Amino acid sequence: MKIKSLLIGSAALMTVSTGSYAAGAVVLAAPEPVEYVRVCDVYGAGFFYIPGTETCLKIGGCVRDDISFRAGFTGYWNRARFAPNFDARSETEWGTLRAYGEVELNYDSGFGVAPLAAPFNNNYFNLVHAFIEVQGASGTFRIGKTENPYARFLGYGAPNFTNSGNYGYENRAEVSYTFNGGNGFSGIIALVENAAHAGNVAGAQWATNVEGGINFKQGWGSIGAIIGYDGFNSQWGAKAVARFQGSNGFNAGLHVMYASFAAGVANDYRVNALQQNWSILGHVGFQASPKVGFNALAQWFDDPVGGGAWAFGANVAWTPVSNLLIRPEIRYQTARGVGAWDGVIRFQRSF
Numbered sequence: 001m002k003i004k005s006l007l008i009g010s011a012a013l014m015t016v017s018t019g020s021y022a023a024g025a026v027v028l029a030a031p032e033p034v035e036y037v038r039v040c041d042v043y044g045a046g047f048f049y050i051p052g053t054e055t056c057l058k059i060g061g062c063v064r065d066d067i068s069f070r071a072g073f074t075g076y077w078n079r080a081r082f083a084p085n086f087d088a089r090s091e092t093e094w095g096t097l098r099a100y101g102e103v104e105l106n107y108d109s110g111f112g113v114a115p116l117a118a119p120f121n122n123n124y125f126n127l128v129h130a131f132i133e134v135q136g137a138s139g140t141f142r143i144g145k146t147e148n149p150y151a152r153f154l155g156y157g158a159p160n161f162t163n164s165g166n167y168g169y170e171n172r173a174e175v176s177y178t179f180n181g182g183n184g185f186s187g188i189i190a191l192v193e194n195a196a197h198a199g200n201v202a203g204a205q206w207a208t209n210v211e212g213g214i215n216f217k218q219g220w221g222s223i224g225a226i227i228g229y230d231g232f233n234s235q236w237g238a239k240a241v242a243r244f245q246g247s248n249g250f251n252a253g254l255h256v257m258y259a260s261f262a263a264g265v266a267n268d269y270r271v272n273a274l275q276q277n278w279s280i281l282g283h284v285g286f287q288a289s290p291k292v293g294f295n296a297l298a299q300w301f302d303d304p305v306g307g308g309a310w311a312f313g314a315n316v317a318w319t320p321v322s323n324l325l326i327r328p329e330i331r332y333q334t335a336r337g338v339g340a341w342d343g344v345i346r347f348q349r350s351f
Contacts, residue, residue: 055089094136104128
């Protein structure tokens with residue numbers, strides 16, 4: 001009887017205790033359902049929807065290491081680079097709204113240019129692209145920092161080269177409109193930041209260049225022309241570019257470049273100091289197999305001091321596995337009676 005009473009009392013005590021605990025318990029909210037990343041195939045491979053939005057994002061880039069040999073192979077320096085990029089796009093009533101950004105995180109080490117110069121190492125950051133685009137049915141409006149149309153619109157210099165020749169490359173702020181006429185025709189008009197303004201030399205002075213070009217592109221290649229006006233120095237430049245792409249892996253290109261010249265006056269459209277008025281760049285390439293390609297280039301400058309200057313280059317582009325490039329390259333340059341060899345080996349993993 002005593003044992004029975006003890007058990008009944010214990011049960012009653014447990015009931016009271018449990019009820020008291022339940023009255024003060026914290027009620028946890030049900031977890032939110034997880035939204036898995038969805039593939040966005042509207043803009044090509046690699047895009048996905050940012051969770052909770054209708055904006056598609058692609059993350060890419062590369063990790064690269066260049067070992068560059070100085071003129072005469074008297075020494076070398078090294079550049080390691082991490083270059084991620086971000087491409088965000090969505091559809092609006094104006095068309096496709098795009099934002100693109102790419103940064104370069106670099107580390108340089110080695111020796112200075114002069115023989116026996118002191119060793120150096122340098123970490124630095126470079127914003128290569130930061131622009132906004134609105135892509136409509138007939139064309140694209142772009143504003144921000146990027147590579148100038150004079151360099152990119154007709155295609156860059158010699159493709160598949162680390163030292164791809166001199167062709168008027170700049171990286172500055174711009175406002176541009178690219179017109180897509182259909183049937184392979186396109187045109188561009190742009191206001192581009194002048195070198196003086198980008199270098200903070202011009203101060204409050206107006207320093208804007210104007211660039212405009214046309215291009216015709218088909219399966220066999222392309223042909224086009226572009227002109228640029230240096231608004232700060234009242235100088236100008238122009239170039240015509242023809243490219244050929246064969247079905248057998250062969251490609252070739254020819255760039256004919258002209259720039260006005262005035263002694264002691266800068267011109268954003270002179271491709272380097274060896275060009276007074278004219279420069280011609282030619283290049284050929286052959287993709288021998290899916291993993292091996294051969295490339296060569298030659299460029300001439302109408303240097304008035306040396307009676308003309310030349311640059312020659314050749315490389316082998318080897319892709320042993322997907323997204324890994326190993327490319328040894330060699331170059332020979334002549335300027336004002338002096339010739340010198342240099343070279344570079346590039347290792348690049350793209351993603």
